[in-house]
Amino acid sequence: MLPQCVRARSISGRPEGPYRAVESIDALATQDFEGVDTLDKLFAHAVKRFSQEPCLGTREVLGEEEEKQANGKIFKKVVLGEYSWMTYEAVGQAVESFGSGLAALGQRPKNTIAIFCETRAEWMIAAQACFRRNFPLVTLYATLGEDAVAYGLNQCGATHLITSTELLQSKLKNVLSVLSGLQHVIYAGSEVCHADYPQSLTIHSVQEVMKLGAKPENLSEEYERPTASDLAVVMYTSGSTGLPKGVKMQHSNLIAGMAGQCQRIPGLGPQDSYIAYLPLAHVLELTAEISCVTYGCRVGYSSPHTLTDQSSKIKSGGKGDCSVLKPTLIAAVPEIMDRICKNVNGKLREMSVLKRTLFKVGYNYKLQQVSRGSDSPMCNMLIFKQVNMLLGGCVRRMLCGGAPLSASTHRFINVCFCPVAVGYGLTETCGAGTISDSSDYSTGRVGAPLICSEIKLRDWPEGGYTSQDKPHPRGEILFGGPNVAMGYYGSEGEGENDNFWLDEAGQRWFCTGDVGEVHPDGCLQIVDRKKDLVKLQAGEYVSLGKVEAALKNSPLIENICVYASSDQNYLISFVVPNQKQLTELANKSGIEGEWEELCNHTMMEEEVLKVIKEIAVKNKLEKFEVPQKIRLSSEVWTPETGLVTDAFKLKRKELKNHYIKDIERLYGTK
Numbered sequence: 001m002l003p004q005c006v007r008a009r010s011i012s013g014r015p016e017g018p019y020r021a022v023e024s025i026d027a028l029a030t031q032d033f034e035g036v037d038t039l040d041k042l043f044a045h046a047v048k049r050f051s052q053e054p055c056l057g058t059r060e061v062l063g064e065e066e067e068k069q070a071n072g073k074i075f076k077k078v079v080l081g082e083y084s085w086m087t088y089e090a091v092g093q094a095v096e097s098f099g100s101g102l103a104a105l106g107q108r109p110k111n112t113i114a115i116f117c118e119t120r121a122e123w124m125i126a127a128q129a130c131f132r133r134n135f136p137l138v139t140l141y142a143t144l145g146e147d148a149v150a151y152g153l154n155q156c157g158a159t160h161l162i163t164s165t166e167l168l169q170s171k172l173k174n175v176l177s178v179l180s181g182l183q184h185v186i187y188a189g190s191e192v193c194h195a196d197y198p199q200s201l202t203i204h205s206v207q208e209v210m211k212l213g214a215k216p217e218n219l220s221e222e223y224e225r226p227t228a229s230d231l232a233v234v235m236y237t238s239g240s241t242g243l244p245k246g247v248k249m250q251h252s253n254l255i256a257g258m259a260g261q262c263q264r265i266p267g268l269g270p271q272d273s274y275i276a277y278l279p280l281a282h283v284l285e286l287t288a289e290i291s292c293v294t295y296g297c298r299v300g301y302s303s304p305h306t307l308t309d310q311s312s313k314i315k316s317g318g319k320g321d322c323s324v325l326k327p328t329l330i331a332a333v334p335e336i337m338d339r340i341c342k343n344v345n346g347k348l349r350e351m352s353v354l355k356r357t358l359f360k361v362g363y364n365y366k367l368q369q370v371s372r373g374s375d376s377p378m379c380n381m382l383i384f385k386q387v388n389m390l391l392g393g394c395v396r397r398m399l400c401g402g403a404p405l406s407a408s409t410h411r412f413i414n415v416c417f418c419p420v421a422v423g424y425g426l427t428e429t430c431g432a433g434t435i436s437d438s439s440d441y442s443t444g445r446v447g448a449p450l451i452c453s454e455i456k457l458r459d460w461p462e463g464g465y466t467s468q469d470k471p472h473p474r475g476e477i478l479f480g481g482p483n484v485a486m487g488y489y490g491s492e493g494e495g496e497n498d499n500f501w502l503d504e505a506g507q508r509w510f511c512t513g514d515v516g517e518v519h520p521d522g523c524l525q526i527v528d529r530k531k532d533l534v535k536l537q538a539g540e541y542v543s544l545g546k547v548e549a550a551l552k553n554s555p556l557i558e559n560i561c562v563y564a565s566s567d568q569n570y571l572i573s574f575v576v577p578n579q580k581q582l583t584e585l586a587n588k589s590g591i592e593g594e595w596e597e598l599c600n601h602t603m604m605e606e607e608v609l610k611v612i613k614e615i616a617v618k619n620k621l622e623k624f625e626v627p628q629k630i631r632l633s634s635e636v637w638t639p640e641t642g643l644v645t646d647a648f649k650l651k652r653k654e655l656k657n658h659y660i661k662d663i664e665r666l667y668g669t670k
Helices: 039-049 088-104 121-133 146-156 165-169 206-214 251-263 283-294 321-325 334-350 353-371 377-391 407-416 495-499 544-551 579-589 595-599 602-618 652-658 660-667
Strands: 008-010 019-021 054-068 074-087 113-116 137-139 160-164 184-188 202-205 231-238 244-250 273-276 298-301 329-332 397-400 420-425 433-435 454-458 474-480 500-502 508-518 524-529 533-535 541-543 557-563 572-577 629-632
Touching: 039 088, 039 121, 039 251, 039 283, 054 088, 054 121, 054 321, 074 088, 074 321, 088 121, 088 206, 113 121, 113 146, 121 137, 121 160, 121 184, 121 283, 137 146, 146 231, 146 244, 160 165, 165 184, 184 206, 202 206, 231 251, 231 283, 244 251, 251 283, 273 283, 273 321, 273 329, 283 298, 283 329, 283 420, 321 377, 329 334, 334 353, 334 377, 334 397, 334 407, 353 377, 353 407, 377 407, 407 420, 454 508, 474 524, 495 500, 495 508, 541 544, 544 557, 544 602, 557 652, 572 579, 572 602, 572 660, 579 595, 579 602, 602 629, 629 660, 652 660
Parallel strands: 054 298, 113 137, 113 160, 137 231, 160 184, 184 202, 273 298, 329 397, 397 420, 572 629
Antiparallel strands: 008 019, 019 454, 054 074, 231 244, 420 433, 454 474, 474 508, 500 508, 508 524, 533 541, 557 572
């Protein structure tokens, strides 16, 4: 193994920290380039340096075809052309025109403007226009439910909304009537029929707004540029109550966070291509794209449905976006990385015994080399070159965040593709927190603090974690630094902001609710979490309490505990059914038996699951919020059983231990 290199240390000398990266022991970084302290200046700096280099790329959609699958189902597939590129200079001009057009439509500095749109070039152009004009940008996930979208838009009070044709015609159409302050909707995509929408709204295409802004009388108008302390982004994320929370990020917060991130990704430059397919409303994707643009990289737009040759919308024999773009940099959530591994293993099973054996020998040899800090060019050429072609053949670095990455997947990507930088951060820390170093091939850890942030461990005695734990100090993770956001929108002075505070030196801190362990080299490992807000493998947040409250509306459910594992992509649940209701359901289904037999019957699990899914639809739960498998309990949970408190609140840890064998069965891990 490699000799241990100290990457961070406690500046107080105490086990609880604070811990800082060795490069920033004396002071935390606040910006990447001297004097470039706003997102507007950062983009202008990039346009000046890389004016004629390609910046944003989009594949042309040539048409759609229907394709019949082996099972008889018919799927729509897209026929795609090559990437067409806008230079940095052209993007700069589009940003100027779009910002000018928004101003001509009445958008004013320091007034929020909302964006509810899929990841695409227009998203980034719109965002940069808002940064330039000092319009605080409110971001909402394209996957949010209608109620959450309406809540976010009403709370932020935006008069202008940027969206897409698809979302306007689906989710937004049903909530426009309850959006009190909205006046203008700007959409990207194919033309829409204005008559389909309320007369109180003015509907514009992105192109129309750009043409309006390009008029001389609008372009010549002087406007207010942002300062470092101005609000740049309000990013809505899931809250523990189920309603989304808008995290307030100043320009200075994001500038500091990206300075920390870029320092851990060496060699960024015009020779790099980044493939953009994760939601831009997620802080990981937003900061990754802006960071790439800052250093002159090409950003090619994609989607999870067209990413690889095997993706769901690519027709048989067609080329996925990776094959065409040949990216050098990819950001991913663990679910995407798991999918890549399954694709490779699927191809291996189709190979001859000899080829499979050669692959295994080469894999084990390179794994040994990688663990020593070396590589194996011969294995790369003879064995892994074809595997690499799944992602275009040029990837030099992958960044993984959003949820825990399994050790087996981490090792597989390291060996077959490239080094993986595993990161840990939150919306509340502008995505920045920790990223593993390029020379660190260990698994299960998330690296050392970035040069913009520091970490403290706060004892959580109830959970059994303290800074005096052996062999390593443990505790609740607190982040401090210039990248820590300003709080939650609309909750100034309220309890929602209790997780943010200023210390005696004036530095901002955020309490994460996650429990970490700091290793002797200063690297962090996430070991537990305090909250019942869980992030699934694909990065979706699930409020367990919200789901439980919704499903308890069923008379069939006496009590329920929803369980989620961050290395899985679906929920499971333990259900105490109402005896009368379950017995009636069993009789209707022709199932007989005593009470305990009914609760242990697999067909009864399926019948109850059908009821749960019906209740979930009525309560407008998202698909990922609906339990996919359940365990029926014949035992009522009482304080005497130790599974609930005296106030009958769930004891999640005890319930997990009680049902551990069922968890393994339902997740197929045993």
